[in-house]
Amino acid sequence: GAVVSQHPSRVICKSGTSVKIECRSLDFQATTMFWYRQFPKQSLMLMATSNEGSKATYEQGVEKDKFLINHASLTLSTLTVTSAHPEDSSFYICSAKLLLGTGPTDTQYFGPGTRLTVL
Amino acid sequence: QQQVKQSPQSLIVQKGGISIINCAYENTAFDYFPWYQQFPGKGPALLIAIRPDVSEKKEGRFTISFNKSAKQFSLHIMDSQPGDSATYFCAAQPSISSGSARQLTFGSGTQLTVLP
Numbered sequence: 457g458a459v460v461s462q463h464p465s466r467v468i469c470k471s472g473t474s475v476k477i478e479c480r481s482l483d484f485q486a487t488t489m490f491w492y493r494q495f496p497k498q499s500l501m502l503m504a505t506s507n508e509g510s511k512a513t514y515e516q517g518v519e520k521d522k523f524l525i526n527h528a529s530l531t532l533s534t535l536t537v538t539s540a541h542p543e544d545s546s547f548y549i550c551s552a553k554l555l556l557g558t559g560p561t562d563t564q565y566f567g568p569g570t571r572l573t574v575l
Numbered sequence: 576q577q578q579v580k581q582s583p584q585s586l587i588v589q590k591g592g593i594s595i596i597n598c599a600y601e602n603t604a605f606d607y608f609p610w611y612q613q614f615p616g617k618g619p620a621l622l623i624a625i626r627p628d629v630s631e632k633k634e635g636r637f638t639i640s641f642n643k644s645a646k647q648f649s650l651h652i653m654d655s656q657p658g659d660s661a662t663y664f665c666a667a668q669p670s671i672s673s674g675s676a677r678q679l680t681f682g683s684g685t686q687l688t689v690l691p
Binding site for chain 1: 607609611616617618619620621624664668677678679681682683684686
């Protein structure tokens, strides 16, 4: 159980275009979802925390107008990279925590990641 | 104070040997300490986790040792196998009572290579 999926797994786009990445909790409802960015051979850097039905909380230094997060339901969060540039190329990973009251809420379950390449 | 320091950066172990990865933290509000395993091009997968009320937790070949007074915890992989070759991240999360968003703070990662 506790499976998180991401779509697409890989995306290549031209500079200036927007890219949407979906994160879904497949077999559980998630109160909170997180979006991370990971550069090669580096650790995960938290970009934002999103709670269903409310605005995302962005980490310092993350442009909220560039990385739009929508958490429309308890099983789906989306990250849209707007006007992407080559420096946005990275591995984007989402994670989800169980809905409060449905089980242990400490554990973050991670998706498989999305490799974004901006040409 | 939010930092989690992880060492070593890389580790090479012979098949059958013991792999040991260490982490240290400063924030006493942390009360949940998971370890994640990540293969190239994949998302992290939860390996094992511990709370400060116990000093050790074992699941199969994986053991977490926790030293609350020293604010250190470590992952031991017994009988290491080539299939264990991956990057391992320790992490820490604040307690509910800390009033924070309870986000995970990750260590810098350890690249483990188990030689056949």
